[in-house]
Amino acid sequence: DAISIKGSGTANIIGGGAYKAADKVIQHNGCGHVNIVNFYANDYGKVYRSCGNCKGNSKCKRSVHMEGVTAVNGGELIGINTNLGDK
Template sequence: MTVDGGGARGAADKVFRHNGAGTMVIKNFRVEDFGKLYRSCGNCKTQYARHVVIDDVLATVPGKKIVGINTNLGEPEEAGSGPDSTSCLYTAADVAYRP
């Protein structure tokens, strides 16, 4: 699935939840006052490998998380944050902070 353009505001929890298999692409999107922009399903009855690509997204505060993934394909648990060169692939140069 590809979301190209648009925006969301005032999402108390997730803007996008990915329950099926495959890759979700979110690009040219704006989000503000949100819980998570994207969350892969952590405890769906049937689990699949899921991938997400975030490109040219403007996120303004307040916001909690851009992406939440589930690396163990089971009950979700906090395992880390930031790039890990296995499941979460980006560099500091990929993110721009604007005051």
């Protein structure tokens, strides 16, 4: 993972990019919200993924907002766990 978010609260990723990320670019292991704005991804597996097996998942709510994201030659933009309340 190029970026791993482990804390709670709001994380802002503004600008930047990632190339040739075979798996995830942004892994969200903490609780809270992630804003991804004006980001570029090329040749990736997933741009954002919320944790599916983190300790305390049932008490942890995660959400993500993407705006101005350009994604080329990749897989999923967002992978969340709706069964755990992710949005």
